[in-house]
Amino acid sequence: MVDHLIIFTRYPEPGRTKTRLIPALGPEGAADFQRQLTEHTLRQVRSLQQRRSLRVTWCFSGGDVAAMQGWLGSDWDYQPQAAGDLGDRLIAAMHNAFAAGATTVAFIGIDCPAIDAALLDQAFHVLEAADMVLGPADDGGYYLIGLCRPVPELFQGIDWGTAVVRQQTEAIAQSLQLSSHLLTPLNDIDRPEDLPLWDAVQRQMLSVIIPVLNEAGNIRPLMEALQQVPEIEVIVVDGGSQDGTAAIAQTLGARVLFTNSPRACQMNAGAAAAAGGILLFLHADTRLPHDFPTAVRQTLDGAHVVAGAFDLGIQGARWGLRWVEWGVKWRSHLCQMPYGDQALFLRAETFRSVGGFAELPLLEDMDMVRRLKRVGRVAIAPGRVSTSGRRWEKLGILRTTLLNQLILLAYHLGVSPNRLAAWYRDRNFSK
Known part of the structure; x- marks a missing residue:
């Protein structure tokens, strides 16, 4: 089985990303927030790779492959997003993944900080028995969709960006007689009032x-x-x-x-x-x-x-x-x-x-x-x-300890840190 995770994101360019958050964060702040969310997602993906083998593709807009590699590293697959609406872009990425040999494909964005490695692992586990897995978002959309075969109909005729996206998707799945499983509902961060969700994640x-x-x-x-x-x-x-x-x-x-x-x-x-x-x-x-x-x-x-x-x-x-x-x-x-x-x-x-x-x-x-x-x-x-014992080995345990204490005593007696640093270097005592 070849699991394939596709992550939709945007290169963090001020004024062109997270535009709905610009009134609260400003163009630079909104771009930095995009960077933070994407890097948070990357950490979850690295953790997932410790649980299961999978291929990962960053499907991006803005920037180019070189810019993405310079940002997120060169050990990933990068693909520019296709033209068209979100449905068109999802269909193109889906066909590319299955054509490359994937047996299961899951799509996520970077707007839901509660997505973690355990939830992603659960999604791929569900696809071992179900045709589709869906992660419902509280705004009526979804934060994850996974499939075990290409089903382009799921992304056609959808009113993207509205509160009926998940409802329409589930109706299409039912009409196609796809077996499906729902994951835990989670919140996306799209508007200024959603920012406290990220604050809670950041604090820990x-x-x-x-x-x-x-x-x-x-x-x-x-x-x-x-x-x-x-x-x-x-x-x-x-x-x-x-x-x-x-x-x-x-x-x-x-x-x-x-x-x-x-x-x-x-x-x-x-x-x-x-x-x-x-x-x-x-x-x-x-x-x-x-x-x-x-x-x-x-x-x-x-x-x-x-x-x-x-x-x-x-x-x-x-x-x-x-x-x-x-x-x-x-x-x-x-x-x-x-x-x-x-x-x-x-x-x-x-x-x-x-x-x-x-x-x-x-x-x-x-x-x-x-x-x-x-x-x-x-x-x-x-x-x-x-910690390494190299500085004790370099000068000897007793001498190193005495020099440490002399430096501390001199500091407490008011000797300038600059003078102490020069003395430290002269004795080749750097760690």
């Missing part, structure tokens, strides 16, 4: 922001691990790598941004571009614990919690590393002072309210945590990250 969406500089050796295994986690947004912010880090991240599905160092600038840029209501800042040489999205959300739901992080695990067998881990655990739990290599996370609204990361050349994570402690509790989530 998790954006993982990874600042990088020449991390080609780490970014591939990190991205491959994150690809196994459904429904997260991954943003890689490159600070001028010369080793192909950005290209590797793009080929593995990350959204890649480019900005200048220091790392604080990179993380602020990633946060500004993130769609998620929860931000997690991750070093490229750090691996997150299993089911970290659940741990993050549950931690942030705690009383008076404004941010969180994980316990630290350091890769390596040397006994001194266990002492470092113990010290970090004590500092994090009792003093509420986790650092950046522990995967700091917080809600986007909290990040904005404290002004983001101070654009310091180093210690931007400690500065952020100190400011967060003034407004609430910084909690430690269950589980621990695993």
